[in-house]
Amino acid sequence: MDIDWHIKPQSNNKTVVLINHGLEGNSRKKYPLGMARRLTLLGIDAVCMNFRGCSGTPNRLPRLYHSGVTDDLDTIIRHVIKKGYENVFLVGFSMGGNQLLKYLGENPEQVPSQIRAATVFSVPCDLSASSAKLDSTISRIYVMYFMRSLRAKIRLKAKMFPQVVDPRDLNRTWTFRDFDNRYTAPLNGFRDAEDYYAKASCLHFLKNIRIPSLLVQAQDDPFLTPSCFPLEQASKNPNLFLEIPKYGGHVGFHLLDSNNIYWSEYRAGKFLLG
Template identity: 45%
Template sequence: MPIIQSTYKPPFWAKKSFVSTVFSGLARTVNGVVQTRERIELDDGDFIDVDWSYAESPSEKVIILLHGLEGNAQRPYITGTAKLFNKNGVDACAVNFRGCSGEPNRLFRSYHSGATEDLEAVINHILEKNKYSDIYIKGISLGANMVLKYAGEREQLPTQLKAIIAVSVPCYLKGSCDALLSLKNKHYAINFLNHLKGKIKPKLQQFPQNISITDFNEIKTLIDFDHVYTSKAHGFKDAYDYYEQASCLQFLPNIKIPTLVINALNDSFLSPECYPVKDAKNNPNIYLEMPKYGGHVGFIDKRNLYYNEKRALDFIKN
């Protein structure tokens, strides 16, 4: 499918990647979304908490929302979409990945960019309700990589799944990790790492057979974290094996349902490989939009309604 010409024009003060990214992550607030929590028990003994918000009238349509690294279902980039879709007659199921709902998960493992089995569990849970004829999925950053991998690695998808929207996607995880470790992103990398280390520290006492204090103290960078924890906890050889197997880029040619990818050209978290121009041109189901501005999930627009949120709604309507 031809590359989509973006119409996004940010406010003059939000053109810099750093400004739009930081403002959107730290300063934006979204009010008026009433969420109801539901716990999904998983087959491996763990759980996922999902936060529902509903359209004013009973709906046969639902959007599943997937957050980014160390996010949750209350982040403004999730609730902003939920609010817009609820106003337009679509229920929203905002997923908290394992350990991200405010309560530690039960197992040594947690979540990662390629954990599509957890997304599948949520989808199956929704299908069991037998309530929705149309399901959409919108993923942000890590969640965007997950949903694209899910759609491309499975030969058959539920017939109810009608469209996917993926925003600020690190399609090539190794490249994105290298970008995060660059000097210009040092402050982001440190923040992510502190959150991640804080999350797994209690697991030192819970699972001493899996990780030691010596292992923990070796974690100095994000790639160290993936070497020491992510890979070992989720069945990969090392961080590089995890990046290779979990990256969605290799699965894009197989996607068979309408899929919108929005990656800003000034997103400092993304490497050149994260802009799948070739795949968009060769796969009629992939619509790639590359706005000049927007940073990482920072598509600031008028009246606290973000450009990517409006584009998501427009996409499912067309």
């Protein structure tokens, strides 16, 4: 697993933020880099995580990353804490946000005490519903964009592990559900796509979160369904703060005349650091 550090020279900081990107992103995309730049300007160190195989170096195991992976996240968090950090913040986008919320809620008693707060944006909390929406004709352009890079990863896996990964149906895999049924689920121990969605969706774990966590979901996000706006869970859990701005799209949240700084970067800094 590859991570990028953003640390000022001769820093002896005791506070760090771990930033988690979205589907088929990486630590060098504009949105994690912008978040890292903003939060380091506020005086804390930053670590940008890469999902397995997303840094440009192929993962050396057959397993793929997916929306519900939390063991990798836990490994990186504990690695960072061993560096001497006493305060750890978490920021996640889209799939990375789903991972963070699931991590905080699935075994809350095992979450390291150094984790102080989390902020996530544009999270597909209900993976089954979100996948169905993306697979519809309205959102096909997004699916086509992601499928190009996902297919390339499978072709590489098939060369590395020909006894495990079969690419023969790849060219007939046009939807997320098809891809998850054929590849994500079996390579990661799930029965099928629906089993994966049910077990990996953070929606089922929100009630257990004990760390102050801000979830920001734009009304105009084309990836999200009504079930991705957990109003009931937020009303019952004092540690879960749900904000629903009118605009922002999916991991958008632009500001006019802001020197290329996103509103999400301001919001994360204010919530995490006060």
